[in-house]
Amino acid sequence: MNTENMIALLIAAPLLGAVVLLCGGRRLDRTGHWIGTLLAAASFVVGVVLFTDMLGRDAEDRTLSQHLFSWIPVEGFQADVAFQLDQLSMTFVLLITGVGTLIHLYSVGYMEHDERRRRFFGFLNLFLAAMLLLVLADNYLLLYVGWEGVGLASYLLIGFWQHKPSAATAAKKAFLVNRVGDMGLSIAILLMFTTFGTFAFGPVLSASAAGDTSEGKLTAIGLMLLLAACGKSAQVPLQSWLGDAMEGPTPVSALIHAATMVTAGVYLITRSGAIFNAAPDAQLAVVVVGAVTLLFGAIVGCAKDDIKKALAGSTMSQIGYMILATGLGPIGYVFAIMHLVTHGFFKAGLFLGAGSVMHGMNDEVDMRKYGGLRKYMPVTFATFGLGYLAIIGFPGLSGFWSKDKIIEAAFAQGGTEGWILGAVTLLGAALTAYYMTRVMLMTFFGEKRWQPDAEGNAPHPHESPKSMTIPMIVLAFGSVFAGGLFSLNESFAGWLEPVTAFEHGHPPISAGVIMTATITVMVLGIGLAYVQYGRRPVPVTAPRGSLLTRAARRDLLQDDLNHVVLVRGGEHLTRSLVYVDHTLVDGVVNGTAASVGGLSGRLRKLQNGFARSYAVSMFGGAAVLIAATLLMRAV
Amino acid sequence: MSFPLLTATAALPAIGAIATAAVPAARRTAAKWLALLVSLGTLGLAAAVLVRFEPGGDRYQLTESHAWIADFGVRYELGADGIGVALIGLTALLIPFIILAGWHDADPLETKSSRWRPTQGFFALILMVEVMVILSFAATDVFLFYIVFEAMLIPMYFLIGGFGDRAHAGSDENAATQRSYAAVKFLLYNLVGGLIMLAAVIGLYVVAGGFSLPEIAEARASGELTMATNTERLLFLGFFFAFAVKAPLWPLHTWLPNAMGESTAPVAVLITAVVDKVGTFAMLRFCLGLFPEASAWATPVVLTLALVSIVYGALLAVGQRDIKRLIAYASISHFGFIILGIFAMTSQGQSGATLYMVNHGLSTAALMLVAGFLISRRGSRLIADYGGVQKVAPVLAGTFLVGGLATLSLPGLAPFVSEFLVLVGTFARYPVAGIIATFGIVLAALYTLVLYQRTMTGPVKQEVSKMPDLRVRELAVVAPLIAALIFLGVYPKPVTDIVNPAVEHTMSDVQKTDPEPEVEAAK
Amino acid sequence: MNPVNYLYLAAVLFAIGASGVLIRRNAIVVFMCVELMLNACNLSLVAFSRMHGNLDGQILAFFTMVVAAAEVVVGLAIIVTLFRSRHSASVDDASLMKL
């Protein structure tokens, strides 16, 4: 069959799964999870087939497209349901379906005892479908559909344990913050429509590359896209939801809030590269956001005792790297995506590891209550360790390759900007090394600090079942080798170049120096962490800590700010508005009614029952009548 | 003279209403089935209308014209354009679900005197409303429209005041007063609007000497009929006021929350999903059709009010404690969008607005009816009385969520298409307005999700722990609506095909063309 | 004598009658005041009739007298019943209905 028509299959498989599982009812409870996993795998298989087919073609005609039907045909407005599969999309497809399948598999074990498991897999499939739609759409509006679709899926999955109020709140928060970002995306689309009369990738990008329109317009569009990216990818100032999102089941955190969905922002900016290239101001904004988040996430990650929140902070920070890279333009896109993929592997691995640990520790998440677990769960330790080495950029592992390139590119920006960015990225690397080492030490080394949980039964850490360990192992492989593979004579860059364009950056200092610098800061970070957490015992209850630490534990107070400004303010606003609506808007009407009533009451007093007063009124009336008639003649 | 299809579509429920009312008191169930069958028959006729209607054909099709009150220059003139057809379809589609959802709402609590037949009355009144609504969508004679526009109020009034929501806060006495307050408020607001419109209708007669919309529009276009600027503006205001009350547009909206809050869920749906559409529809057909210049003149103000409605309605929805009032304010916000789309004077905006009328009908119906089922189980409208429903009644919660997602116009569901079209249409001509409107998107998410979180999630409240999940009848109501929402979200083409030509006609009425994109990118 | 004076007299009588209606309480007296007003009308009618030299006014005056007589019949009947049921002919006492 013609490969182009297979694109729809990618989405159809998981979508089918979602429909079947969510509408299927109880009778699927016992088989549902396997159906979901199989369909995810099927999607992956299709992806592989398409991939091999794509490799078979030569670079220029690797872009496939499939037009399903015309979606919203309105005068002067054309929105189609059509897909475009190029190298960029392909990369994502493989990442999403691959990691997705693994995590489905992992969840089979992880969610074994949850009576709502069928629905969980339904949601996971729904997510896959939406995410694939996001990366396969050939126009921004359809992308927007996927964009909100993944938002919905993440909402459903974060809040999966809805009986926990915290989970429900976190889910709502995630959706709302994302909506703010979506507002940006929709405004961007509106701008595109008024500027280009369309929002299909092809014409929009070509037109903006050709400079058909003013830079101001493009800057506006770019900034709006950036806002969208901030929402989805948890970048400052819309990052606050990611930490809470850890309320969701761990596989969800791994798939959605580490590997795939949160990277959608990177995809969006890379995809819209042509626009950003033509709008330097927007690019600058992107870089700034990336840099800020990079540090922000790292600092938060250093302070958290909750293993998942620590990892969440690291995710933020890593995505900060990617966003920063995309902000660098053609010298950055490729590495952004590359880091995205490697990060997908090792961060997913880390999360699964964390999940495995929690699995063994009665869902305890506080690292201060771990310790010395390496003996008890060797596989988890091994895979987690590899992921750890990868993320801190241990030479030779995936993270090393991708991150180092980004640091180079940052320096290559040139001028003070270049130095600043370089410094920031280096600092980020150091922090990464620090907080990841901290996690590692607190979890797997040191003496046991286990505490009995609420029900009072002490934890009996044990290795997780195969269905969980296998995915971890696979991902571990990915986190070890992917980076190196991609960097072999820049195979990855070559692969993406036709889509994103690629040019070599020329840093002011040689690549070797930068590499050594990277490694040194990494070592420093590890050392510091070791001194703090390796050498002396870790207190079970967190010490008060420095001001910065306390702030970092509270996400640098950014959440509190939101709370005060938005939530409190909003509540006051709505309350006062309700009051206004009742007293003012309604009051005016009721007031008129009341006043008419009062007038009536007073007037009816005139009808006092005395015939003579009636006669008076008649007499007066007659007088007035006569007077008026005469007056009319007079004037 | 071909078969008068439109008249038949309106006549069938009329006959059905009389028949239903005539069913003896004891045979309550028979009356219900009769009403349901009639409404389904009407749906069939409406489908026939949709089939017979050729999108490419004349502006008004299936026209009928008979002499009626020559002395007032009034004729019985019916004719459907794309917009009217779409809305007739919506009405005919929703009524059966409303009837089915209200199946037990009018069962007498205790057996009153044998002559008191609330059930028969309830369903007969619903059918009467259907008659009036269908006629108002089909009337091309201004006077005829006015008559049904007003006559509609009476059955509505009795539905609101006579069959209040049994789940209310406080004592029966209190509820009765609340209810009749709501009913009277509804009637007076709309009656005042209607009377002011009456003045304008008379004025129109004095100016134009007749009431046939096509003829007047024709005469205006050809320049035979010219209106003094001020006259036209006054007349426009007279008409617009009535429609703005009906729609409702801020600050004339306060009757809606009361009416929807106090009436049963199906009736609330009838109000917001069906009856109020007449207001927005009439803006599109009469305000723009009869008074193009004045419409253009009023546009800035109208847009402002629409924006206020959008934001204000959403904010108030956030602040509500009562599920149904919350939905009511949400509707106010949505009507803001519709009016925005109409007066943006772009084809995307107006197609979007028309589509919005249909989609909002479906989405509110879904949300409100499920909410009704929820309320009927717990006997309370207060959000605070719920919690953790999702655990005991997952299907109910799921459908409720889908309804909510439709209300916050999630892509993939029908309302998104229309809302986005409205935004595009507005933004193209009034960027600032477009951007302000997009805030509505965020707020919509806020009130919907807050509602869902407070009622459905969290630990299970003791009162709801025994709550049964949706029954077959209820599922039969909700499932088709959700299906429709998804279908029209993925494939709205069937509706847009019908609507587009009509919108182009309207655009030519107001002599506007869409703003051209800055760059003519290679399509 | 200038016929206009008759008119003035008529006007004065009419005013007196009217003020009587407004002032007096006793229904009978009030009614008599009305009669006075009617007679004022008669006077003016006759005066005008003379001025114009045609009889229409005088004819109308005759009719008025008849009408007045008829009114007396009806009026007295009503007032008497009222008096018999209330033992008072004051118009102010008859104020059950008000507001």
Next chain:
Amino acid sequence: MSASAVHSLWTTAAEPVSRIDAPHIEYGQLSPILIVVGAGVLGILVEAFVARRARYHVQLFLSVVALAAAFAAVVGLAVTGHGSTKAGIVAMGAIAVDGPALFLQGTILLAGLVSLFTFAERRLDPVAHGKQVDSFVAQAGAPPGSKSEQAAVKAGFTTTEVFPLALFAVAGMLVFPAANDLLTLFIALEVFSLPLYLLCALARRKRLVSQEAAVKYFLLGAFSSAFLLFGIALLYGYAGTLSYAGIAEVVDGTVTSIDPALADTMGNDALLLIGAAMVLMGLLFKVGAVPFHMWTPDVYQGAPTPVTGFMAAATKVAAFGALLRLLYVVLPGLSWDWRPVLWGVAIITMLLGAIVAITQTDIKRLLAYSSIAHGGFILAGVIAMNEAGISSVLFYLLAYSFVTIGAFSVVTLVRDAGGEATHLSKWAGLGRRSPLVAAVFAVFLLAFAGIPLTSGFAGKFAVFKAAAEGGAGALVVVGVISSAIAAFFYIRVIVLMFFSEPRPEGPTVAVPSPLTMTTIGVGVAVTLVLGVAPQYFLDLANQASVFVR
């Protein structure tokens, strides 16, 4: 008897009179009036000579036949074109037989007929001493609660005089709108007023109130007719004639021969203006226009409800007919003077009627105030000063009179121990106890409120349309506002009937005889027919919208 005729007698009286040439009377065209008057006279004879047992039936038969025959006569005249082509002045200038006259006479006769049925209703009041009784006092002379009254009740007396009285009233009303000179106008006024005064006093229950109503009505009526008469005198003084045509000529200044006396009065517009104003006032009193309305609530409340219905409907018709003729035939030349004044009157009438009605607690008073408001609406049509104005007023009167009679006859049905339960609080939950009656009353209320598909709407639309065409747009706006206010209290009653729980000690709804059923039935039928398909009647009104001069 016209003036010129008498004048000739006066001048020629010197010679010996060989023969008196009898006045020429067109009995055919006068037949409606004559039939009714004749029936009235017969009715008196019946009272005198027929045994008490039989009187009721004889009277009822006689009056029904009379009214029906009169109506037939009117129809006959109309179809033979006396309304349009053959319209003319008859009875030597005393009476005009033209479109408006015939239309209004027809309306009055029909209204009289249906309300006569309610006069004759004998099933509502509980049987007293084995005899069915109607809503009229057993013996008007007997003081309330006195021995004589009980005796009269025991003897089963009934006041069958009401039938001839009603007939006389109808006769007067027939003449009133047709009167073509001021003399006839005045006489007609008195002829229909005097019987009404009496009828008001004849309630069987609540007699004190009834008598009070009669006294008030009588005194104020007499007072106003005095004004009317003085106005007539002044007009006569101004124009030297009583005939409409003659006065009109003088007003327009198109008079043929000006003798010196006429010359110096003609110059004196004060006479004209004051006279016109006072005549207007006399008519506005009958119409119940503010500020001459104050009798209306009390009289409507106190009078026996059948009488109230009859009065409210027929009097308004007759009075507005006379007003129309006066303004359109006599004073068109003066319209610049009286139109602004009537504007004011119409506006305050509409508003005050509607506003004060809001706080009423007695259903009959409520309807009284609503009738005041409606008087204002009709005035708006009168002011239009165009043919549409005339026809719309005619149509409105037709529509309104039947709604009114219907509404009041429903009021007669709702009763408790004390007779009719007219206090609004007693009507609570009526819709639950007897849905049909409540529904019928709701129809009438909606018609009053002017909801589409009822006659009230058609009428209101016609009137406002005429007013707008006549350049009185402002009036239309005020009318719209006041109808909005009015809607409020009509709706209040509906709410009361349908949405509030019935009182345990609430009133019962008596099952009436076919008579009242007919009245109500006709009322509903006319209300709906005129609402849904008014065209035929509008055509009638249009054809009838030309006055002869």
